[in-house]
Structures are given as C-alpha cells and as structure tokens.
Amino acid sequence: MSLTEREQGTASVPSTPPAGGRRPVPTVADVVRAVTAGPLPVRITGYDGSAVGPADAGFTLSIRSERGLSYLLTAPGDLGMARAYVSGDLTLHGVHLGDPYEALRVLKDELRLRPPALADGLALVRGLGWERLLLPPPPPPQEAAPRWKRMMNGLRHSRSRDSTVISHHYDVSNAFYERVLGPSMTYTCAVFRDTDDTLEQAQAAKYDLAAGKLALKAGMRLLDVGCGWGGMVRHAAREYGVQALGVTLSKAQAQWAQAAIEREGLADLAEVRYLDYRDAPREHFDAVSSIGLTEHIGVRNYPDYFRTLRDRLRPGGRLLNHCITRAHNRAPHRSGAFIDRYVFPDGELAGPGRLISELHDAGLEVHHEENLRQHYALTLAAWCRNLVTHWDECVAEVGEGTARVWGLYMAGSRMAFERNDIQLHQVLATRNGPAGVNGYPLRPDWTA
Structure with missing residues (x-):
C-alpha cells in the first residue's frame, strides 16, 4: 500500500x-x-x-x-x-x-x-x-442522564424535573457566565444595528426593542418569565420607570439578579424571585415578556403555557415571546444527543408557525413577528470571543471539560443560525378586551 x-x-x-x-x-x-x-x-x-x-x-x-x-x-x-x-x-x-x-x-x-x-x-x-x-467507558461528569433515567425526577416538563434540568444548565457558575456573557449578563439573542456594534450595545438594543414592542411606560407593571439574571427587569425599571417582576427556576440566577437590583438602586421598582412561571402572581400585568423560556417548556405544553401568560395580562396588555425555533414546522421538536445531554436537557423547539398557532388558540391576537436568526449568530460569535479572552479564568472556575462544552456548543450553534438550521423569532400579541378592543395602534409604535 x-x-x-x-x-x-x-x-x-x-x-x-x-x-x-x-x-x-x-x-x-x-x-x-x-x-x-x-x-x-x-x-x-x-x-x-x-x-x-x-x-x-x-x-x-x-x-x-x-x-x-x-x-x-x-x-x-x-x-x-x-x-x-x-x-x-x-x-x-x-x-x-x-x-x-x-x-x-x-x-x-x-x-x-x-x-x-x-x-x-x-x-x-x-x-x-x-x-x-x-463495555463502554463511563461518560464525562458534565453529561446529564439520558431521557429515560430522568424519569426518576418526574415526567418530562413536570415541575421537579424542570427544576433539575434548569439547574444543570444555568447553575454552572455566575462568575463563569459573567466572563462569557459580559457585563449585561444576558443569555439571549442581542440585536445589532450594525456589525460593528459591541455586544453590550446590541444587548441594550434588544431590551429597547422589547420595551418598545411592549409599549412600556413609567408606572406600568411588567412580568418577565424565565428572567435569567434579570437583564430585562433591570433595563425596564432603569430606563422606563416600570414596576418589573422577574421569575426564574434557577436559584443562582435569582440570587445574582436580586443582588444586582440592590446594587443598582432599583429595589423600589424591580424584583426577581426564584419561582416557576406557573406560580407567578395571578395578577393582571400591563405587559408580559418571555425571552428565552419557551425552549424549556415542551411543545405539548404550549397551550397551557400561553394560557398561563394570557391570564397574567390585563385586557389590552401585550405579550412578547422571544425564542429559538426550528426553521420549519415539520422539523422534529427534540434536540440532538449532544445538546440534550450536555446543554439543554429536555429542551424542545418548534417551527414559528406552531408558535403563532398556539398563541392564537390560547386566546391571544398576534400582531407582529420578526426573525432575528442572523443576530443570534453574531451574539454567539461574541460570546465565543469572550470565552477565548477569559479562557484561563473560565477553566479555573468550572474546569476544562465544562469550558470545552461551552466552546463547542456556542460555535456549533453559531453555524446552525448562520445556515438557517434554526431561527430566533419574536412574536408580539395582545390579550383583547370585550368586542376585540386591544389598544393596538394602526401601525407599529416602536422603532426597529
């Protein structure tokens, strides 16, 4: 040879x-x-x-x-x-x-x-x-149990199991996330006005876009479900004078977010609670935002999820749902083995058409939809640059294995967004009052 x-x-x-x-x-x-x-x-x-x-x-x-x-x-x-x-x-x-x-x-x-x-x-x-x-070797400690073993923590998307898988992903280390995500501590797609925008500028632009779509004004009450480290809550309170409540199933996120609220002097306007979105106060908020939570809900639970959010809205109130989707409605909902075991256990994605249908079926009226997939590719590239810059500190904080997981996951996801394998959709809807009254203007009242 x-x-x-x-x-x-x-x-x-x-x-x-x-x-x-x-x-x-x-x-x-x-x-x-x-x-x-x-x-x-x-x-x-x-x-x-x-x-x-x-x-x-x-x-x-x-x-x-x-x-x-x-x-x-x-x-x-x-x-x-x-x-x-x-x-x-x-x-x-x-x-x-x-x-x-x-x-x-x-x-x-x-x-x-x-x-x-x-x-x-x-x-x-x-x-x-x-x-x-x-006799395969034992998997690395970063790997979550297979789906069938997770049954010990309850059925898929039960409260106990959701709490466990959310902790797997988000309770890694707040210090690690600070280095990767940057000062905004925002783990969702940013919005770039220009490719020269910094990550912080783009994250602020995303929050301003969300606030504009929700028509936030001083004195209004906002519920942010799956609030992460409180980025939307703090932005709405600081920039718009909104009374904002965030809820998250990650105890580490809630602790960090509440400390940031105190540090920034926003305690009279903002609060973050360690709480399942299903247990959020049964009050009528002027607006509800869900930025990066839908991926964890489970597609079969969309009807209950959107009804739960609708019930927290006053008549005429607006809901903004921001989440990753499949590129089309025929794609499988469940993620591949790597994402399911190492990144988002039990995560599921649907096509944008499924989201919009479920919103309508829950009694909400959809007014606007926007696909930001190219923005997520830019966001992921920026997170990878942060990980490279702070590699030694990240490895010291969480170990090289976990740091490798994140580099692989973010680089692979960037490629998937670039190639339209997955997308990021913002969908704006209202809860209408009697006779279809919703207060929505004839033309959008926010700037891109």
Missing part, C-alpha cells in the same frame, strides 16, 4: 489475518479510513502513533487515548464525539478550544462519513475487541 493511498483514506482494513494466524490490531488510522470516504479535510492522529489525512491540513484532530476511541465507537455521531472532546481524549489543533467554529465548519462541509463495509467492520471489531462495544 502506498503512502498516498493511506493519506487519502482510500485503503480498506485488512479482513484476513496474515500468515501465522494472528490478526493485527487496527490502528486509529485504520478505523478512520474505514468510516470515511474521499480525501480527509483535516489531519487525524492517534495515540498509537498512526496518522491519516494531509500533513499540511489547517487543523489536526487528535484521538489521544483508547478511551477516546471507545467513546467514538460506542456512541457514533455527535454524542461519542462530544464525550471524547469534553473528556480531553479528543482535541483540535489549529483552533482555540473556546471557539472551534472554523474547524467545525470544515468538518461539516468537507468530511464525508460512511458506514464501513461489512467485512471491514467485522475485522475492526475483532481486532479491537468486542469489549469496546459491550
């Missing part, structure tokens, strides 16, 4: 043992060649000293241990890759771990995977040992 054949990944795995009867142990390069087709866009090296792919490739992917190879073999696809990457058994050279966007783009566009031929697959398994498939 020539070096050129081996480098291009065109050779097959030996399926018959050599003279003497001892079957050679396949190398990492053998495994890679068996499951890829065509030229490799990256260099791949193994713990056993083998290598495949062009030596002058821009990126090198290193499988650093037998455990890493076992992760890849026992959970083919994004889950196995994630396990190996998060554990440090697989690493990328040529990009920063806080922002592997460029390497992910090359892998997605140029790496061609294929199932190995039957004979090659059997030869690999026999050579590597059946125990690699029968």
Whole structure:
C-alpha cells in the first residue's frame, strides 16, 4: 500500500489475518479510513502513533487515548464525539478550544462519513475487541442522564424535573457566565444595528426593542418569565420607570439578579424571585415578556403555557415571546444527543408557525413577528470571543471539560443560525378586551 493511498483514506482494513494466524490490531488510522470516504479535510492522529489525512491540513484532530476511541465507537455521531472532546481524549489543533467554529465548519462541509463495509467492520471489531462495544467507558461528569433515567425526577416538563434540568444548565457558575456573557449578563439573542456594534450595545438594543414592542411606560407593571439574571427587569425599571417582576427556576440566577437590583438602586421598582412561571402572581400585568423560556417548556405544553401568560395580562396588555425555533414546522421538536445531554436537557423547539398557532388558540391576537436568526449568530460569535479572552479564568472556575462544552456548543450553534438550521423569532400579541378592543395602534409604535 502506498503512502498516498493511506493519506487519502482510500485503503480498506485488512479482513484476513496474515500468515501465522494472528490478526493485527487496527490502528486509529485504520478505523478512520474505514468510516470515511474521499480525501480527509483535516489531519487525524492517534495515540498509537498512526496518522491519516494531509500533513499540511489547517487543523489536526487528535484521538489521544483508547478511551477516546471507545467513546467514538460506542456512541457514533455527535454524542461519542462530544464525550471524547469534553473528556480531553479528543482535541483540535489549529483552533482555540473556546471557539472551534472554523474547524467545525470544515468538518461539516468537507468530511464525508460512511458506514464501513461489512467485512471491514467485522475485522475492526475483532481486532479491537468486542469489549469496546459491550463495555463502554463511563461518560464525562458534565453529561446529564439520558431521557429515560430522568424519569426518576418526574415526567418530562413536570415541575421537579424542570427544576433539575434548569439547574444543570444555568447553575454552572455566575462568575463563569459573567466572563462569557459580559457585563449585561444576558443569555439571549442581542440585536445589532450594525456589525460593528459591541455586544453590550446590541444587548441594550434588544431590551429597547422589547420595551418598545411592549409599549412600556413609567408606572406600568411588567412580568418577565424565565428572567435569567434579570437583564430585562433591570433595563425596564432603569430606563422606563416600570414596576418589573422577574421569575426564574434557577436559584443562582435569582440570587445574582436580586443582588444586582440592590446594587443598582432599583429595589423600589424591580424584583426577581426564584419561582416557576406557573406560580407567578395571578395578577393582571400591563405587559408580559418571555425571552428565552419557551425552549424549556415542551411543545405539548404550549397551550397551557400561553394560557398561563394570557391570564397574567390585563385586557389590552401585550405579550412578547422571544425564542429559538426550528426553521420549519415539520422539523422534529427534540434536540440532538449532544445538546440534550450536555446543554439543554429536555429542551424542545418548534417551527414559528406552531408558535403563532398556539398563541392564537390560547386566546391571544398576534400582531407582529420578526426573525432575528442572523443576530443570534453574531451574539454567539461574541460570546465565543469572550470565552477565548477569559479562557484561563473560565477553566479555573468550572474546569476544562465544562469550558470545552461551552466552546463547542456556542460555535456549533453559531453555524446552525448562520445556515438557517434554526431561527430566533419574536412574536408580539395582545390579550383583547370585550368586542376585540386591544389598544393596538394602526401601525407599529416602536422603532426597529
């Protein structure tokens, strides 16, 4: 076999043992060649000293241990890759771990995977040992339990289970989030007037856009459900003189947000409570905002969710729902294995049409819809830059495995928004009074 054949990944795995009867142990390069087709866009090296792919490739992917190879073999696809990457058994050279966007783009566009031929697959398994498939290594500690095991915490989207999965994602470390999200502590899509806007400018613009759509004015009462670290609550109180209440299922978020409210002298106007949105005060607010909560609700629960928000609105009051969606209504609701195990356990997304239908069916009237997906790609790029800048501090705070999760997740999500695999929609609706009266103007009364 020539070096050129081996480098291009065109050779097959030996399926018959050599003279003497001892079957050679396949190398990492053998495994890679068996499951890829065509030229490799990256260099791949193994713990056993083998290598495949062009030596002058821009990126090198290193499988650093037998455990890493076992992760890849026992959970083919994004889950196995994630396990190996998060554990440090697989690493990328040529990009920063806080922002592997460029390497992910090359892998997605140029790496061609294929199932190995039957004979090659059997030869690999026999050579590597059946125990690699029968006894997979334990997953990294950052991985959440599979969906079936989460049943111990209740049915999907029950109160107890929602509390557990929200804590998994948001109670990582407030100090970590401060470094990644920046001073605004806002973990939702920003709105960029120009690509030269800073992240802080864009987050302030997002809150101003939300406030404008809700027609917030001094003296009004706002309920912000899934309020995070209180960004919308504090902005509405500080900039518009609104009496604002935020609720979140993350205890760490609520503590940080309430401390920020006290620090900024907003306690007479703003409050954040550690509370399920379903337990928010049964009062009639002038406006309700939901910015980044719908992703955690579960699509089957949309009817109850939107009725719950409607019931908190006075007649004529406005609701702004801001959330990630699928690009179309036929897409599956549940997320892939990596997102479900490492980022948003139990998270679900629907198409924008489903959202609008559910809002109408809950007795709300939709007036305006806007897709901000390109803005979310810019937001994620900015968060990755923050992670790169503060990498050492973030690793010291949460460990390298968790920092790797965030770099991988944010870079991958940026690419998904850029390519219209997912979107971000703001939908504005009113709760109408008798005879359809809603106070909504003939033309939108906010500025873009």
